[in-house]
Amino acid sequence: MMLSGAWNSIKLALVSAFFTSILGILIGYSIVRDRGKLLSKMNDALSFAPYIFPGIAFGAIYLTMFAKAHGPIPALYGTFTILVLVSVAKHVPYSSRTGTAAMMEVNKELEEAAELQGAGFLKRFSKIIFPLTKSGLIAGFMLSFITVMRELSLIVLLVTPKTKVLTTLIYDYAERGFHQFGDAITMLVVIITLTVTIIIRRFQKTDLSKGIGG
Amino acid sequence: MPGEKIKITNLYKKWGDVTAIDNMNLTIEEGDFITLLGPSGCGKTTTLRSIAGLEDPSGGQIYLNEKLVFSKKEEIVVTPAKRNLGLVFQSYALWPHMTVFENIAFGLKIKKLPKQEVRNKVLSVLEDMKLKGYEGRYPQELSGGQQQRIAIARMIVNRPDIYLMDEPLSNLDAKLRVDMRSELKELHQRSGATTVYVTHDQVEAMTMSTKICIMKDGVIQQVGSPEEVYHRPANLFVAEFISNPRMNFFDGPVLSESGRKFVNAGGIKLRIDPEVIRDKKAVKVAIRPEDFILTDSGIEYEVTSYLPAGSSNLVYAQNGNDKIAIMFDGSYRVNAGEKIKINVKEELFNLYDIETGNRLF
Structure with missing residues (x-):
């Protein structure tokens, strides 16, 4: 039970952080490139909206929204997908901030120079913008990974025995009075979070020494 | 082509x-x-x-x-x-x-x-x-x-x-x-x-x-x-x-003398085509600093400062309220306070409409 919980936690944090950070860069891109325009301001405000909802309320919204199938979208309750969806939506406010900050550093002319050389949007993104905003992307990734790892209120309504994660396990144990078990799992959460952080930091440093950084 | x-x-x-x-x-x-x-x-x-x-x-x-x-x-x-x-x-x-x-x-x-x-x-x-x-x-x-x-x-x-x-x-x-x-x-x-x-x-x-x-x-x-x-x-x-050093501008009143038209640019009388001037009372005259010459028949100005720059020299001079900048070649020497007599090189001036700013001549 603990192993599958740990695996679920890591999987959820990695997958959510992956999508959240990429979404953050894309939102940052749209906000910075159209700065001053109404669309940009709306985007900015909208990407921040999930921040004001309490996690549990957010979970409840997703619970009712995806309880039954809507058109092409199947009923997602009880799936891993709904946990990813809710985690991504909830953490986009953070990653869109880091994404916006990273994008501010990239001069518009750097992208235009690539455009003149015949690079389409995908090429420009993968060859120019993405490498230059990598530090922002990693920051967004870490922030999301750590918060999803220790998230409880957001997902407590949405997990089923099959999709149990470490934090909901702690909650179960605490509820049943097995405090020592709960504490042990808390330690596990801390260790996983720390390990991943250290690995990413290490990876970021070797990059910088190669002169890529940014 | x-x-x-x-x-x-x-x-x-x-x-x-x-x-x-x-x-x-x-x-x-x-x-x-x-x-x-x-x-x-x-x-x-x-x-x-x-x-x-x-x-x-x-x-x-x-x-x-x-x-x-x-x-x-x-x-x-x-x-x-x-x-x-x-x-x-x-x-x-x-x-x-x-x-x-x-x-x-x-x-x-x-x-x-x-x-x-x-x-x-x-x-x-x-x-x-x-x-x-x-x-x-x-x-x-x-x-x-x-x-x-x-x-x-x-x-x-x-x-x-x-x-x-x-x-x-x-x-x-x-x-x-x-x-x-x-x-x-x-x-x-x-x-x-x-x-x-x-x-x-x-x-x-x-x-x-x-x-x-x-x-x-x-x-x-x-x-x-x-x-x-x-x-x-x-x-x-x-x-x-397009002027370095600054071009000289004068608000020149138009004078008529025996059927001919002149404009007064800082004391210098410039003869102008009556067709260009029509019935205007005054025009703006623009003269580049290098388009002045020294001549005994010229108008007297007093040198206020002399700025040598090697290949050319810039001279600021004054006559009453008229202040002008003149560029001479590098060999020219003059001291502040000295009097010089100057005129404008033939036809090397431009006339502008005071209201619209467009060139008349």
Whole structure:
């Protein structure tokens, strides 16, 4: 039970952080490139909206929204997908901030120079913008990974025995009075979070020494 | 007969309430080196970016090689990549995460040229730009002048037939700027590519261009050869902008003497064509500092300061309320307080309408 919980936690944090950070860069891109325009301001405000909802309320919204199938979208309750969806939506406010900050550093002319050389949007993104905003992307990734790892209120309504994660396990144990078990799992959460952080930091440093950084 | 390389008709661009380009019409011939010159905010960069396709104008048409590439009415917008032009940005816009080689090879790789060909082309252009041996470096490890050359190399390696340059020398120190001027001029002569160059530096414009287009508040003030804009400025703005040292201006009353018309410019009586003056009571006279001569029959002025600069000397002199700047050649000596007698060289003055500022003669 603990192993599958740990695996679920890591999987959820990695997958959510992956999508959240990429979404953050894309939102940052749209906000910075159209700065001053109404669309940009709306985007900015909208990407921040999930921040004001309490996690549990957010979970409840997703619970009712995806309880039954809507058109092409199947009923997602009880799936891993709904946990990813809710985690991504909830953490986009953070990653869109880091994404916006990273994008501010990239001069518009750097992208235009690539455009003149015949690079389409995908090429420009993968060859120019993405490498230059990598530090922002990693920051967004870490922030999301750590918060999803220790998230409880957001997902407590949405997990089923099959999709149990470490934090909901702690909650179960605490509820049943097995405090020592709960504490042990808390330690596990801390260790996983720390390990991943250290690995990413290490990876970021070797990059910088190669002169890529940014 | 050179063809029309770039043709801009009725172009305008608005940012909210601000008009950046106001109904612009301009034709640039093949092989021209045209400079868009004007103070900041005059719309010159917006014009350049519109030609490049990086800016969507609010109206009008742009033709390149007699092919319509932009038309608001017909909703035609050809992407920058398909306009076969290159642009050197003011910031150079070199990609900091790529080596010099990768920066220059970028466009060739996008075109999917074979690896060996990319390599040959990049190395050959590096040699042309005197950057051999730097291909493995990152741009930020190089000096401003070298970065500038990489930006040019990145443009010319794709063999565009139009070169666009947005204040490319403004980030260089003074000495390097002068060297790069002649290098850019040579590049233009070698390649024959039509060049549109944006600057606010009149000396740069005068020395490099075959044609100068002077702009103010989004409106073209004058298009002409450097000689034309220098000796025959179309209006007071151009006269004032293209002047170093400052041009002399006089509000000259018109005098009539036995059927002839004269204008008084700081005491100097200049004979003028009655056809030009019609019934005007006064006109503005503009005289360049180098267009005065010393003559015994001239008007007396008192020298207030003498500024020798080696090859030429600048003299400030005063006569009552009239103050003038005169440029003499380097051998001339005079002391402050001395009296000099001056006149204007034959016909080397311009007359402007005081109200409209347009040139009368």
